[in-house]
Structure formats: structure tokens, C-alpha cells
Amino acid sequence: MTPQSHTDRPIRVLLQTTIPSTPDDWHIGRFSLLKAHLESLTSPHGRPMYEVVARDRSSEAHDPVLSTLDASDFDELWLFAVDTGEGLSDRDGAGINRFRARGGGLLTARDHQDLGCSVCKLDAVGAAHHFHTQNPDVPERCVADDTSAPSISWPNYHSGDNGDVQRVTGVGRLHEVLTRVDGSAIREFPAHPHEGAVSAANDDPAARVIATGTSKLTGRRFNLIVALEGGATGRALAHASFHHFVDYNWDTSTGCPTFVTDPVGHDLQRAPERLADIKAYVANAAKWLARR
Secondary structure, three states: OOOOOOOOOOEEEEEEEOOOOOOOOOHHHHHHHHHHHHHHOOOOOOOEEEEEEEEOOOOOOOOOOOOHHOOOOOOOOEEEOOOOOOOOOOOHHHHHHHHHHOOOOEEOOOOOOOOOOOHHHHHHHOEEEOOOHHHEEEEEOOOOOOOOOOOOOOEEEOOOOOOOOOEEEEEOOHHHHEOOOOEEEEEEEEOOEHHHEEEEOOOOOOOEEEEEEEOOOOOOOOEEEEEEEOOOOEEEEEEOHHHOOHHHOOOOOHHOOOOOOEOOHHHHOOHHHHHHHHHHHHHHHHHHHHOO
């Protein structure tokens, strides 16, 4: 039997949250539709393209997988930062930084205010994320956008209700992760009433904003995705919200933690085929991050 070449073997993807398994929270089980979609993708020869491992963070001081990720055989990490500040230890952050330095692909996604601010430990990728108390955005953007939830402060861009879709606008040259199979641009993502803030650092030539959204409350444009690439360092994508990927925002009937009390939209319930763009994006991103 001929051993698989590097390009034939499945790409190993780690889907990972930054919290221990907690039933009433955004644990990794709430990303099951994303996992199933990645596992459904096949090569032109009909082989599975991705081998997906999904896990929550260990309750240990240093996560045994993240802190040694550079020594693993994973090709990419999709990190859903759902913590309130303590989601990554210094060793965890160092392991992820070494993983990217050795060429591993990295997707990070956080949310409003300080939710997921542990990603600030991640070198250039952390610099792409702005929070309320850590690495804040420029002063003119440090203002509340969504006013429907007074307990949630900036950054909190309102792209729509959970269950609805938002318009995605490409920035500059259309990035390959935002291209449909027919060559047209991806235009819709799942919406969320209070997305976070990302930007491309002025002193980082490897980073650029590739997509923006528009607030349905204020009309402000805000950054949705930052791409980082260059040299031997692994490619990376920084997302303004993990709600682009979570089950609840693909299908609200899957449920959400009890602390989520926002109104529910019905765009995707009425027309589930409108998930086609986010599914195309997921396929593109997984391939791009692995440099295949």
C-alpha cells in the first residue's frame, strides 16, 4: 500500500474553545454544524479533506494541547475565544505562537467588549483584535454601537439579530477566502447584535482588512475579518465574532446559553439556503490556512 503524500492526507484541524466544558456556555458542542461541514468536504478524488478534532480547554493551569501545539501534527487551529479574560495561559499563548511560527494556520474569533480578550497573548494575531480594556481601538471607535443591550459595552457592532444574515463587503482586491465557486464574491454571513472589533495594525505589512460589515442601527461600517500572511509564518484570519460559526447563528432551533436574551431573527429559518456563503467561506478558509 502506497503511503499518502502530504497533499493527499487529510488536513488536521483543531476546533478549540478557550473555556472548560460548561453546559450553559459557548462550549465546543455548540460548533457541531461547523465540524460536520468541514468533515463533509472531499477532494476531487472523493477523499475526506479534513480530519477534525473538537475540544474545550482543559481546566488545568496550562492546556496540555495548546501549550504544546507546535509539537503536534495539527495543520490549523480554529480558536473560539469565548472567555472573559483567563482563557489562555502564557504557556498556551506561547504554544500557539510557536505553532504559527512553524507554519500552522490560525483562525481566531471573539465577540463583544472583553469577550475573548485572552487572544491578546497571540503576537500579531492578538494585535488585530481590539477589546474594551485591552488593546482598544482608535478613540473615535470606542463608543457603543448596539444600544439594545445596555449591559454590553463597546465594541458591540450590531450587524443584525441572531438568526438573520448580514451583508459582507470585500475590501480591496477580493481575497480568495471570500470567493464563491463561480468566481463571484461571498456576500452574506450570519448576523449578530454585538460583534467585536478587529483591524490591521499599521506597522504590520502582513495584515489587511479583507471584509467589512455595516451596523443596522447606526449605519457605521466596521471590520469583520483581518487576514495575515507572509513568509514562512502560518496564515491567519481574525474574526470580529465567533457567532459567524456557532450552531445557534446557523440554526437558532439548536438553542443557546440561558444568558443570551437578544431578539431572534428569522432570515435563515425562512431561507436556510442563505447559509451557502458562510459554508463556502469555511471551505475556502480551511484550504487557505493549510496552504493547499
